[in-house]
Amino acid sequence: MQGTLINSSLLLPQQISLISKFRFHLGFCKNTQKKKSGIFSVNETMSDSSSSVILSEKKQNEKEVKLWGGRFEESVTDTVEKFSESISYDKALYKQDIKQSKAHATMLAKQGLMTASDRDAILQGLDKIEKTDREDVHMNIEAALTDLIGEPAKKIHTARSRNDQVVTDLRLWCRDAIYKILLCIKRLQVALVNLAKVNEGLIVPGYTHLQSAQPVLLQHLLLSYVEQLERDNGRLADCRSRLNFCPLGACALAGTGLPIDRFMTSDALGFTAPMRNSIDAVSDRNFVLEFLSANLIVAIHLSRLGEEWVLWASEEFGFLTPSNAVSTGSSIMPQKKNPNPMELVRGKSARVVGDLVIYRKTRSLCSTVLKQ
The missing domain is CATH 1.10.275.10 (Fumarase/aspartase (N-terminal domain))
Structure with missing residues (x-):
């Protein structure tokens, strides 16, 4: 094979955008019918947890008043505050x-x-x-x-309660993140299809064990990634459908005796319906595990694409020449054009593996809410 077969400027910016947004949406995880019925109908409860988006920041030289601190005569130490x-x-x-x-x-x-x-x-x-x-x-x-x-x-x-409040936030966040990731995947699929059209009829070697094996159409190879990404779309959409239920109204764990309308808040937030069991509502975080698992498979596919394109950009293969806009050079070797973004696509996928492994360590917990 001689010369440049693929102009990667048709795809690389979209792929780089996908992996960047994909990692952004996962970043925080590491640092962690429609008929009204009186499902929750016991005494009102307020928060028993200090973990919240809206926890008031301790001001210098002032003691913070917490929502749960009414019966406490003494505030927690700074060490415990920082640790918690x-x-x-x-x-x-x-x-x-x-x-x-x-x-x-x-x-x-x-x-x-x-x-x-x-x-x-x-x-x-x-x-x-x-x-x-x-x-x-x-x-x-x-x-x-x-x-x-x-x-x-x-x-x-x-x-x-903080308990149903924070898990509702988390379900909303995951749902929003899935929507954005699906858009990015769709853009990458479109870019791959367009690249296949531009290179219609082009034959390249197909490899097994990195040894030339059989001739294949470049279109066939590129569209194999489109198929993989389509299954990724399905997994993420399935995850979204399962997590799209509203925990609000569960309060700390046993609901409230106040005459709230859980269906109204669920509809206003775009959920399918309120969750049926208050203990399950504040206990369950399996949707995060499913979210991370689905994104791990996306990361594996992106890593494979990155690895293949790094090889193709090498002088030994010479199948593509990255555009200057998505390449870096060398301070001592002016002839070099390095496909650094694709190397980072390949490398950063490992972080998603780490996110999933870390989250899986949150196990053996009792029902309802614990600090973990």
Whole structure:
């Protein structure tokens, strides 16, 4: 084979975009019918967990007042506070937390558990917080809301625990991430199909054990990746359909006696339906494991594509010449054009393996909520 067979500029930017967005969506994981029925109908409970997107940040020289701290005469030590914090992980969920807080406040007002004026103040305050660029505000939504509108902000936690709040955020985040990853996969598929069309009829060696074996059409090889990615689409879509149920209303573990409308909040947030069992609602994180597993297979496919294209770009193969826009050079060897982005596609897929392995270590836990 002589010369350049493929102009990789037709595909590489999309592939690089896919792996970058794919890794971004997974990054935070490492640092972790429609008929109304009174499924949850026991006494109202408030939070028993300090882990939340909206945990107030401790201010210098001030003691923080926690929602669960009413019966405590003494605050936790700084050492325990630092060891227990989850803000650095949970801050990735701030958009989802604002979204569900808006839905929750709207439902409370409709059910007569909050005045219309308090609801409007909360919604306006959350809009302002969502638009700000200050990260510290996003990390402390409830504290920021209290600073903006005062007393009405404290009512947002009526009939809601940190337990059902955070898992709802997590389900929303995973659902949003799946949607974005599916779009990226579709763009990569389109780029591969277009590349196959441009190189119609081109014959290349097919390899086994990296030894030339049989001639194949380049189209056939490229479209094999389209098929693999289509199955990835299916796995992610299946994952989305299973996780798309709303935990809100489960509160700490046993629901609330207040007359909430769980179907209203579920519909407002785009869920299929409320979850049927309150203990399951706050306990289950299997959807995260399924999400990571599906993305691991995507990463394996991208790694294979990256490895193949690194080989094809070498002088020994010479099947493609990466465009300058997606190549790097050498400080001492000016003749070099290195396919670094493709090497990183191959290498960064290992992080997704790590995410899944780390998450699988969260096991042997009792029902409901534990700090892990």
